[in-house]
Amino acid sequence: MKKAAGNRQRPHPTNSQWREPDLALLKELISAEVSLPSEAPRALLSVRLSTLTTETTSPVRQELDLRRLARERGYRVVGVASDLNVSAVRVPPWRRRELGHWLNDRVPEFDVLLFWKLDRLVRRLTDLSTMIDWCLRHQKNLVSKHDAIDLSSPAGKVMAELIGGIAEFEAAAISTRVTSLWDYARTQSDWLVGKPPYGYTVDDRGRLVIDPQEQRVLRWCLGAALRGVSARRMTTVLIRARVPTGGGGQWSAGTLLRRLRNPALMGFRVSESKNGGARRSETVLGADGNPIRVADPIVTEAEWLSLQAALGERAKSQPTRREGGATEFLGVLVCADCGTNMTAHRSRGKVRTYEYLRCRRCPSGGLGAPDPESVYGRLTDEVMSALGSEPVLVREYAPGTGTRDRRKRVESTIAHYMTGLEPGGRYTRTSFTRRQAEQALEKLIADLEGLDPQTARDRWLQTSSGGTFRDRWQQEGRETLAADLRRAGITCSVSRHKVPGVRAPKVGLEPMIPADAKERLVVKRDAFTGGSP
Structure with missing residues (x-):
């Protein structure tokens, strides 16, 4: 089986709306972070717009305002999640392209989520409630530039839910007005709104x-x-x-x-x-x-x-479309000649109906691949043989706040005893107090050395579910298998070759497994719904 290389991470892009004064201010704000202590809270900036008009707050202004807020509060900015042309009513934060990537895969890298105004983050009260629950479980904070929202205080939590209710009411009013406009326009002979049909x-x-x-x-x-x-x-x-x-x-x-x-x-x-x-x-x-x-x-x-x-x-009576496409293995089975996805099709003959797999670009689907079920079965056997014995690992989030707080307390107590043991200190007055302080100091130093530095960091942990992927795929079926293969970047090249004297072509399968497939197979549970991906 072939191995494929992984992708490199892309840097954060800069768009054309940045002017020279904006870039100069941005450079100044970034330079000011150098003086922050290493343990300064790490801030992620969330920038969102549904549509960019002259009346809306530009992404540049949102980002600069949030960077100023971060400087005022002593936060170090570690990233900017910019989602433009995204509706907060239709797309919750954890489903957005940029912010969703941070919330689902880069949780250990930030402590505070900053946003310009609550309606820039959410427009539904249920989405706000979900975000608050998520922040409390993962020990993160939500801070708004223009709203009294700060989850570090009980009053801030109450204010967040109150403002969220107002934002949802406003979004519902806008939706009602738009729906009413469309309903009215559909009954008129004049063309009032909407894109004209082709022609x-x-x-x-x-x-x-x-x-x-x-x-x-x-x-x-x-x-x-x-x-x-x-x-x-x-x-x-x-x-x-x-x-x-x-x-x-x-x-x-x-x-x-x-x-x-x-x-x-x-x-x-x-x-x-x-x-x-x-x-x-x-x-x-x-x-x-x-x-x-x-x-x-x-x-x-x-x-x-x-x-x-x-x-x-x-017209042909095609197989019923599934949620993921016309075949359960959409995105996994690809044509060896043109590289496009193989999809299931049905053709009616005079005597019977034929089902087959075909690609998109090859003439006549590249001869087609008859009997999709046999192709699915062969693919399943190949994958089971290669990866079925691998243990199922589940990714869990482990905050390091508790260890960091304990380490600070121990270090503070050690400093207290060391000061007291200096000449003229409070523990040097008698031999008894000196001996007791030295014993306590030795115990504290041993405790400090016993604290694993890794546990003081927010991190992902991989725990075993107690079974193998063979067990998982046999119990949960083909849909789970296909989803796992797509997540791991595993594809299977399908080739078809004409055999003399035989109507159906010979079908060959060549699974291609990336070098990091085992790491990508780790099950990442959806922190916002509680389910697996």
Whole structure:
């Protein structure tokens, strides 16, 4: 089995909004940290914005204000978690890209979490309650620049929950206003808000009008579909012709099919519906029960019905999509030729239905890999043989606060006795007091030497669960196995070779295990839900 190298850590980036005065102040604030004692509390700065406008507080200002606060309180800044274009209502702190990485994987590296204002951290009272519980368990503090929040005092905890309730109420009010606006806009024939559907644009008067270039694309696709051309083939032609997608990125069969199935092509207002995980656009009906027309049609109703029938004839009944994708091992099984993920597909023949694995880029899926279950079974056997005997280790967080406090008390007491034993000190007046003080001093020095310096640091500990990964995978099933393989960065290269005289290709598997796979297999429990990853 092949070994893969690990990734190097990226430095914290600097964005283009920093001006020369800002950078000069940043340098000054960082330089001031040199004078801080080694045991100064370590601060992590949390910066967040939903959208950057002229009315919002810029990330630069948030960071500089927080660095000033850290200097005032004697904190050493160890990192900045910057999450921009992230909604605090939809994404809790532990699920954000930057802050979530610190909260889940870099807990021992900071003592205090600083944020500019409570609504920059959370917008839901339940999220705030979860963060407070997490901080108390991990002996961390929450400090706000503009709110009276400090978990080191009972009053600070009460104030945090009170302000959190106000922030949640404000977020609910905003959500209600936005929902009301969209509900009203859907009932109007004018185009008030939202992105126009493909094929249309908004003119200077705010009306929805046909985009000539996109109209030609859709009309060509209509004719191709009626001639029996597949969506994949149409996508290939569009990519080769360098036709813009209208939204960035590259054309795909799924994107093209969604646009061709959209009733908005007839000039009707539509709304998106996600039924069973599939994205579909549905016509919005007016008060009279008829579709609301917002623009001239690109295709007639008869043409649209003929188009849907043509697309339906080529549609395949694919396997039910799981939460992780069309195959349980999505992200693990990859094509040996093009490197894309292998996904499960189903094809109906005249006599029976065939299931197979295919990639994304190879012609015809690179011959496909028939019988996905046999591929899954072979992969499971390979992984069980390589890693099944490894013990299951669970990562636990161990704060070093208790040991640090004990060490400080012992060192303070030793200093007290040493001062008293100096010439003229309080313990030198009689031989008895000197002897008692010397004995106490020797005991304290022995206690200090017995304290492990490592236990004075916040750290991760790995404890055994008492079983092996073979036991874990056999008991918890294939989903747990696939999740563990993805976490460890383990992939399996799938090759297909044509065999003369045989219809089905020969399928080869080559698992690739990174050099640090055993370390990455350590189970990291979710500290915010209590479960495993």
